[in-house]
Amino acid sequence: LALEEKLVCSICLELFKVPVTLPCGHNFCERCISDHRSKQEQGAAGAKRSYQCPECRQSCEPQLELKKNVTLCSVVELAQESKAGVQRCEVTHGGLCPRHGRPLELYCEEEQRCICCVCTVQQCQRHRRALFEEEHSRKQVGNGGATVGSALGLTGLPHQDSSEALRSVILSKFAHLEKGLEAFRCQMVAKVEQELSAALRRVEEDSNTLKGHLDTLRQHQEQARDLLVSTMDHRAFLELFLGSGLAPHSWGAGTYRPHLPPLLLRAGCALFPSIFGAALHSLNHSSWREPGAIKVGPSISAPWVSFLSPDHRNLTFDPDTANKYLELSKGHRRARHGTGTAGGWQERGSPFEPWQVLCEQGYGQGCHYWEVAISSHSVILGATYRGLPRRQPPGHKFSIGLDGGSWGLQVREDGYLAWHKGREEKIQERLYAQLGVRLDYGRGLLSFYGLGEETRLIHCFHAVFTEPLYPVFWLCEGRAVTLGRRD
Structure with missing residues (x-):
C-alpha cells in the first residue's frame, strides 16, 4: 500500500499513466502536466510564459521537452499486476x-x-459443467428477458386500452356524421322534389298560356280570311281589319318565362360547373332578352351576341396604374408592351411593378360585358378589386389571380389557365384572337368567352363579390391588347 501511494500522480490522484519527470525531479502523468503547463503558459494577452512545478513551484522553461520515465513506468505496471492478482485471489478463495x-x-x-x-x-x-462467468451471463439474460417481457406486457395494456378508446370515439363521430348527412340528404331531396314540382306547374301554366295565344291567333286568322274573301279591295280590307279590332295583340317576353328553380340551378353549378355554366348564363339572359332582338342566321353565335350586346361597355385603360413598359394609345384603348420604357412615361398615381394595367371603369352592380382583341398568347385578362397589390410578387411575373380579390384567365400557347387565390385550373380550348368577358355582379359570375365563328364559354368563376370590380390585364413582351368599342 505504501508503494502504491508513491506511484500516485499529485494532480489526478491516480496511478501514473505515462509518467514524465520535470527538471526538479518530481514526476507527473504526461497528460496532467501538459494540461497544467498549457493553462499557465497563456497570459492575459495570450503571450507564452514559464510554468511552475505543482509540487515545489520551481519554474520550468516552456520549450523544455518532457521525456517518459521508463523505470517508473515499469514499476507502475508491476504494481498494477500485483493489485489484479490480489483481487483474483480474493475472488478464488471467497x-x-x-x-x-x-x-x-x-x-x-x-x-x-x-x-x-x-x-x-x-x-x-x-x-454438465460451466464456468462461473458463463452461468452468470446466462442467468442475467434470462432475468433480463423476463423483466423486459413483463414490462412490455404492462406497457401494452394501456396502449391497447387507449387504441380501443380512440376507435370507439372515431366510430361514434362517424356515426354522428352519417346521421347528419342522411338527414341533410333527406332535406335536400325533399326540397329538390318540391322545387321540381313547382317548376313543372309553371311549365304547365306556360304551356296553357301558349295554347291560349295559339287559339286566339287561329281565330284572327279565320276572321281575316273571311274578311279577305268578302272584300276585294286591299286598302278597304286593311281599313276594315285594323278598325274592327281583329288584329292580334303582341305578347312580350314577360308573358311566360320558362326557367329552372334557383336551388336546382345552384346545385347544378356547384356540382357540374362545366355543364351548368353555359346553362346558367343562358337562363339568366332569357329572363330579360326580348324575343324580337334575336337575329337568326347561319352562325350559331348569333343568339349569344344578341344577349351580350345590350350590356356592352366601352372601356379605357387607366394610365396612373400602367407599368412603365406598357405603351398606351392616345385614346387609352390600346396597350402594348414595348422593349423599353414607354415614351413620355412619368410615374404618377400607383403604377404596377408587374407588366399590368387597370381600366378606369369599375362595376359594383348589374351586368356588364366587354370585348378584347389580343395580338398573341402570353397575356392575362381578368377583373380585380381596386386594392390589387402593385408590387411584384415573389416567384411570379404577375399578381392577377394570386389573392382572393382578383380573378384572371391566362392565355397560353397550349390553352388557358384560370387563376384565383394562387390556384390554377388548366383549360383545354383553342386560342381565340378575340375574347369576351361578362360580369354578372349580383349573381357572382365572371365569364370568359371565345369569339369567332361560334361563341364558346371558356371558363366561369363563381364568387361573392364585395367591392367594385375593375378589368385588369397583364402583357408579356411584344404583346398588345385592344379594347373593343361599340357606338
Missing part, C-alpha cells in the same frame, strides 16, 4: 467446497451448485 474443502471453480448444471476440482472427478464427473 468460497470453499463443503464436500472437500477446496476452492469452488465450476458450476454443475445438473445439481445447480458450485463445485471444486475434486467434485468434477468424483460426484459430478458425468454432469
